[in-house]
Amino acid sequence: MAVDLDTKDQPPPEEQALQAWERDLEHIGIMGRLMAGRKWHGADWWFVAIAIVMVAGFIFVALFPGLIAPFNPREQVGPRLLAPGETPDQDVLILRVGEPAASLVDFAGDERIPTGVVRGAPASEAVRDQADRITEELNGGGDERRVRLRVARFETLDEVLDALVVGDVALAAASSLEFEAVADRYPDLFVAGPVDSDQGGGQSFLMGTNQLGQDVFSRVIWGTRIALIIGFSASLFSLALGVPLGLLAGFAGGKLDRVLTMIMDSLYAFPGLILAIAIAAVLGPSIFNIIMAIAVLYIPTYYRIVRGQTLSTKEGLFVEAARSLGAKVRVILTRYIFPNVVPSVAIIFSVNIADAILTGAGLSFLGLGLPPTTPDWGIDISRGAPLMNQAWWIITFPGIAVMLLVLAFTLLGEGLMEIFNPKLRDR
């Protein structure tokens, strides 16, 4: 009985002779290879799984940035250069105790109201903004009164508050934190309420704000879309040109092959970014031109791989058989040779997207990419660079985003390469 069980667990003799990884890979299909790959490669399987999740996540973000980004990436939504998570000071209106008015509206009238502020403080602008807004609202409602301020600027907050106590000014506007620090010394004054500027108030931002008061997080989210568009379309263009050329050159051979290969090799050997800079500068800033500039660089990558594979595949017996049965060249190329180069093209495509995104970011960084208002990672990094000393967050987060996106596609390509190319196993 026990002997029976043992033989049942053993694989059939012919399979037993082969190691698991020596089974004929050509006949187990793509899913079979993926499943088999899981067993050989340990961590690589996980690399691919993680990469797929990351790529899917980025594609989702690129498709629906509006769902995730809290703000419009092109609009000023907060104070300038606010650190991540930092709550900006709320500006407040300070009045004397016993003043009949309780807010700015109550000062509406024909006279200019003397208002004390600290020179250069954001509160100064905010209180004037609010006065203008109230006037607009009143006039809109048919009310003829206006809130007009006569701003008196002082050097320190103490001077402002002293002036308010003695009655030189009727009201003061200052940051709440600064006022609270000295509030004990001015028992006659109280905070009447917040002053809301155009920049919104009291809100903190996950990744801070940039020098224009735009939300860095929203810009990073919207930048995903641009990066993916550039990466995908540039790689698709190169694929569409490089694969047919490679098939043709590899299959036809002869003079055509030699000339094409020489041109492609010169392109391939030349520093890609420098060529892209030349082409992009020449074409001018637009997303289509960037895509074209990058696409040209990667044509040789596809060409070389496809040509090499075509050369080896066309010697195969099945191609010989098709030819002797009288198949047309077009049929041999598309039905017999092309399917054999698809796996390598898929791998190159994934790695290529990663490269294209990096090159695109480099072009934007040099100012050769898109118009400067575009929420693009490269542009954000280049514009944040001069302010790096004060605001590390402007360059850091877009850079991390580039890195993660490129990492996702690189890992995907590398993992697929190891799984599909059994020769490279266990490395």
Next chain:
Amino acid sequence: MHPLLLTFMIFGIPALIGLLYVFVRGTPSLRRYIVTRVALTIPMVLILASLVFLVLRIIPGDPVTSSLGPKGSPEVKEQMRANLGLNDPIIVQYLSFLGDVVTLDFGDAMTSGQRPVVDELGEKFPATIELIVPAALVALTIGVLFGTFAAVRRKRASDYGFRLFSVVIYSMPVFWLGLLLILVFGVWLGWAPTGGRIDAVINTTLERTTNMLTVDSLISLNWAAFWSALHHLVLPTLTLGLILSGVFLRLTRINVVETNEEDYIAAARARGIKERTVTYKHALKNAMIPVVTLIGLQVAILLGGAVLTETVFNWPGMGRYLVERIGLRDFTAVQSTIVMFAVFVALISLAVDILYSLLDPRVRY
């Protein structure tokens, strides 16, 4: 002597001696290979030069418009165009450009000073060389050291750690890494200067011969200048070197792993040779052959990365010059810079191919 010539001589003369040595001592088939290989670099440079010439002529805008702007009167512009030879038929322009390439006298820049391009390149090219040579050394050192280490400790945590490092570092934009290094080591810690090639004050004491500042200061034994130049080199070199190190690390690791499975390694182990000797003497030596080839391919990436690194570190090299001159539509300057890059890349890949044939006698031509 012209600094451009000097720079090429520093690298060219040893390479030439090596080439002659290989040529004289090599087999006939190797000799034939070297001749074809040298002959092949010429069409490569010409193809690229022609491509750039064409692209620049197709695009809208010319140096006259970009330097005069909308203000210049049509007559003045026409006069300038005639002086620069822009009104000649395109084929005449092309032939005179090819003549310039062959004689290596690129003429005067069309905008911004109109100095001879050769003089401008004589300042910029050594600066770029001074940046990329140490960067390549950094990349090679990190890559080979850690790659071997990872291969020896295959499938352990440290191996996966190094592999992750190589992919992550490859995914970083080089300009971003540069900015981060400036931020941390330049601004926060204050250990290294954040840009430029040398302190302005010390610069005035330095006698220029090759325009490679470390070399110049060594020649004139100006130690203050040497340290300053070296200090300014640290961050840019590290930036470029780190970015490239990932690729070298991976390739070294793969090759050492592969070589480790060869029969002669097993034989060496069976004879009781120490593991360390087996790895570093038997396996690494053979695993290094593809790594050498990779250097040739990486030169292109190195030069591209140098453009961005130069921009970040305010390094007055070829890359920044090119970007600036493309903006001005300075045809001569751009063409000459690209030809210069092409010649450099072609020479390096030539040297690497020949080195490869020396290192690996199994290769037959």
